[in-house]
Amino acid sequence: MNGQTHExxxxxxxxxxxxELLDLRAHGALVRALVERNLKVRYxxxxxxxxxxxxxxxxxxxxxxxxFTRAFAAATPAYPVYVFPGLLLWTFFAQTTTMTGExxxxxxxxxxxxxxxxxxxxxxxLTGMVNLTLALIPLVLVILALRRPLGLALLTLPLTLxxxxxxxxxxxxxxxxxxLYFPDVMPAWNMLxxxxxxxxxxxxxxxxxxxxxxxxxxxxxxxxxVEAFRAPLYDNTxxxxxxxxxxxxxxxxxxxxxxxxxxxxxxxxxxx
Amino acid sequence: MTLPIVSDPFPASSPExxxxxxIRLDGVSVRYRxxxxxxxxxxxxxxxxxxxxxxxxxxxDDVTLTIGRGEVLGVIGRNGAGKTTLLNVxxxxxxxxxxxxxxxxxxSPIIDLLGGFHPELTGRENVLLxxxxxxxxxxxxxxxxxxxxxxxxxxxxxxxxMRTYSAGxxxxxxxxxxxxxxxxxxxxxEALGVGDAEFQSKCSARMxxxxxxxxxxxxxxxxxxxxxxxxxRMLWLDGGRIRALGTPDDVVAQYAGNQYAGNQxx
Numbered sequence: 025m026n027g028q029t030h031e032x033x034x035x036x037x038x039x040x041x042x043x044e045l046l047d048l049r050a051h052g053a054l055v056r057a058l059v060e061r062n063l064k065v066r067y068x069x070x071x072x073x074x075x076x077x078x079x080x081x082x083x084x085x086x087x088x089x090x091x092f093t094r095a096f097a098a099a100t101p102a103y104p105v106y107v108f109p110g111l112l113l114w115t116f117f118a119q120t121t122t123m124t125g126e127x128x129x130x131x132x133x134x135x136x137x138x139x140x141x142x143x144x145x146x147x148x149x150l151t152g153m154v155n156l157t158l159a160l161i162p163l164v165l166v167i168l169a170l171r172r173p174l175g176l177a178l179l180t181l182p183l184t185l186x187x188x189x190x191x192x193x194x195x196x197x198x199x200x201x202x203x204l205y206f207p208d209v210m211p212a213w214n215m216l217x218x219x220x221x222x223x224x225x226x227x228x229x230x231x232x233x234x235x236x237x238x239x240x241x242x243x244x245x246x247x248x249x250v251e252a253f254r255a256p257l258y259d260n261t262x263x264x265x266x267x268x269x270x271x272x273x274x275x276x277x278x279x280x281x282x283x284x285x286x287x288x289x290x291x292x293x294x295x296x
Numbered sequence: 297m298t299l300p301i302v303s304d305p306f307p308a309s310s311p312e313x314x315x316x317x318x319i320r321l322d323g324v325s326v327r328y329r330x331x332x333x334x335x336x337x338x339x340x341x342x343x344x345x346x347x348x349x350x351x352x353x354x355x356x357d358d359v360t361l362t363i364g365r366g367e368v369l370g371v372i373g374r375n376g377a378g379k380t381t382l383l384n385v386x387x388x389x390x391x392x393x394x395x396x397x398x399x400x401x402x403x404s405p406i407i408d409l410l411g412g413f414h415p416e417l418t419g420r421e422n423v424l425l426x427x428x429x430x431x432x433x434x435x436x437x438x439x440x441x442x443x444x445x446x447x448x449x450x451x452x453x454x455x456x457x458m459r460t461y462s463a464g465x466x467x468x469x470x471x472x473x474x475x476x477x478x479x480x481x482x483x484x485x486e487a488l489g490v491g492d493a494e495f496q497s498k499c500s501a502r503m504x505x506x507x508x509x510x511x512x513x514x515x516x517x518x519x520x521x522x523x524x525x526x527x528x529r530m531l532w533l534d535g536g537r538i539r540a541l542g543t544p545d546d547v548v549a550q551y552a553g554n555q556y557a558g559n560q561x562x
Contacts (some may be wrong), residue, residue, distance in 0.1 A: 030399070030400070031399070032388070032398065033396070034392070034396050051428065051429070052433060053433050053437070054429060054431075056434070057425045058428075062423075065414060065416045065417065136411030136412070137408065137429050139429050150345065208339065239341075266539065290391045
């Protein structure tokens with residue numbers, strides 16, 4: 025009936041992390057179907073559709089611009105263009121990790137249907153990437169309105185976004201694993217996220233930090249992704265030095281998250 | 297009064313069992329951890345080093361069973377006997393803690409009718425989604441959509457959000473999807489008795505079609521007599537263990553006798 029083999033023997037299973045990959049391949053239509061589900065459920069019943077998911081960063085943009093444009097004028101001449109890309113990438117990070125964790129914590133589907141559970145995390149990630157891509161339209165409008173340079177450096181955006189996706193998927197799986205075991209993980213994560221946002225140079229330029237705090241914001245792994253994402257949009261520069269570390273951090277996080285999650289997820293059935 | 301446990305798992309009615317098994321379970325056990333008090337929070341776990349207290353519940357206890365290709369196996373037992381858990385093991389929704397499970401063939405579960413359906417999506421969209429959960433390709437599922445819509449008989453509701461459906465409509469759609477894919481093994485939990493008389497006869501007709509094609513059935517039901525009339529063999533589960541396995545007549549007689557004895561005591 026489809027591409028998967030229908031012979032199963034619990035005594036000769038591949039390692040769990042690999043089995044998950046094979047299972048994803050056997051459910052080739054699942055990720056796409058779940059992305060469609062996410063988009064339809066989100067946008068179908070509201071007149072403004074995807075605008076709702078943009079409301080939060082948009083309002084933040086307006087509020088922050090009103091407050092800080094003058095304050096940060098020296099360090100960031102076009103503050104709205106500085107703050108918007110960071111807000112969008114952070115929203116992508118925050119929404120993806122939260123939604124994945126909450127869906128896993130709800131657990132209903134996990135106990136009812138057999139399917140590769142990582143498909144939930146991957147489809148939530150891809151849904152977020154669709155939203156982020158759509159949000160580039162208002163972003164470009166803001167850039168044009170403020171007459172900032174736009175150029176070939178934009179071509180690095182897909183690569184940066186890909187590396188970011190590796191990292192975000194890894195964090196999603198780690199958060200989801202925690203959410204499987206402890207009901208407190210999701211409220212704690214939701215509370216932590218806004219605080220974490222202020223440890224990365226999203227709202228403020230990094231140069232305003234005193235030198236002894238410079239180390240601190242470097243410790244937030246999202247910093248490097250935010251800066252690389254913003255560079256071509258803000259002043260048309262290529263974040264050449266960031267690609268290798270972005271890839272390395274992304275791969276390490278994803279592998280860690282994948283191993284942790286696939287090792288734990290079958291356990292859900294025992295904890296009724 | 298204790299009844300003898302039927303030890304012969306291979307009655308004459310199914311000679312293909314040993315050469316062509318569809319499902320084999322060897323010493324399969326499923327254990328649940330049932331929390332005794334309300335859930336322990338992260339804070340309690342860390343600060344007070346409080347450990348959640350559990351009782352271990354063996355929902356399926358050392359079950360060894362071979363189901364032959366084309367066999368119809370009926371599973372009976374009281375509530376909490378482990379029937380649904382056993383089906384979920386065969387559907388691989390639940391991983392056993394011990395034992396070996398072998399499955400030869402594509403499985404279509406009709407265990408949880410709502411699993412994977414989303415109330416905001418239309419019937420049509422849910423059909424494609426459920427198909428993806430079952431491992432079907434988009435193309436293969438799309439080509440089945442008209443047949444599914446026709447079988448489910450939900451008319452224009454097929455393109456309405458599922459939250460507007462009656463329970464019966466959801467059941468019909470779930471049944472239509474599960475039986476539309478070319479499964480070798482159907483796992484059915486209590487789904488038979490649902491729907492009006494006309495739809496039930498349609499279901500029966502489709503089941504007969506499947507049986508003629510040599511599809512293996514594992515059916516869980518409380519309707520013992522109805523089940524006995526359609527099965528090759530019956531399995532009586534009691535406290536997660538096999539209490540009896542054999543011809544429908546034998547097993548039903550033992551089951552009925554036990555219930556009668558239980559009532560006498562009470």
